[in-house]
Amino acid sequence: MRSHERLRLDLAERSYDILVGDDLLGQAGQHIAPVLHHKRTFIVTDETVAGLHLTTLERALADAGITFEAAILPPGEQSKDFSHLASLCERLLDMKVERGSTLIALGGGVIGDLTGFAAAVLLRGIDFVQIPTTLLAQVDSSVGGKTGINTRHGKNLVGSFHQPRLVLADTGVLSTLPRRQLLAGYAEIAKYGLIGDADFFAWLEGHGSAVIDGDPAARRHAVRTSCAAKAAIVAADERESGTRALLNLGHTFAHALEAETGYGDELLHGEAVAIGMVMAFELSARLNLCPWEDVARVRRHLAAIGLPTGLETGLDADRGGRFWNAANLIDHMSRDKKVKGGRLTFVLARGIGQALLRDDVEAAEVEALLTAAVAE
């Protein structure tokens, strides 16, 4: 079997390859060399990932005759802000980054989003390569060119579409990722099945535990299928004027839950997405779009994998004993950046693998759903 698989995200002159394999970090130099203008690179990573994987990347770059310097940030969402963006840009300028230089983002979605945005604005735009090291980053954030930072007004409110030149998704590096982070990434994998690929969802029902438990072939299949799905959607609608919004299945609910918990460790993004996807299916069933059996199937699978599926699970005493309030959640949703003329666009489903966009959902339906969810 080949050591990796190659997918293509087709965007005319901004097209790029996504490689998925078990040992790509150790061969990174040979894969990155062809996309460089000159052999001078700048690695951006966080302290945790640096301790685990930076040496392997540095060795691989050196083997290919590529020079590098590294900027290492603190781990966590707090690094995705104006102050860290500013210090990162100043540091890269101190290191004499040039128009022809390439940044390499080695890390999860935080490092990928921040590095991509730095690349978008430094010297009016330079190249960058994504080496995602979390499951979430491998199946979602490293692909598609959304880059940005958070502000005190909310998440990802300052940013840019800036596509990477290459994505190297090495499933081998996931061996060091904590299980809770793996599960959070898995929610985004399940999302691709729920949006548009019922066969993939059925495969996940049979093989999801193997993906989480580290079976190499299962992990690779899940990452490859997810990246292929995302690449097709982004190629069709890079700037999210239509179909790309389907990738937000469950996210409107998830963002309200995350806003309420302060975007911290109490509830990870993927955990909120798992709960949000169940809510999106339930809302679809309440609107008679989707059979209730499908809602039960979604809930059953996510719960079997170990993800929270409702407000009664996952946020109990050992994580702070939060009590939810439907009015607060509705208030967060009304501030969502997808509100247009007072109406939210929801990603709903006619069934597993059949997502659709609707901007005509009555507020009362959403309130009823959340009130029932809070009371459970």
Ligand code: NAD
């Ligand atoms: P993260 O980048 O904070 O990584 C999670 C934790 O795992 C960090 O502490 C990190 O140090 C650690 N880590 C990373 N790789 C590791 C490894 N291999 N072994 C051990 N530890 C490792 O979080 P994330 O979940 O990867 O990304 C979340 C971010 O992604 C959010 O800011 C979100 O807004 C963004 N996001 C962006 C997009 C997009 O399209 N651009 C899509 C989804 C999410």
Ligand code: GLY
């Ligand atoms: N994560 C959603 C998107 O990339 O559009």
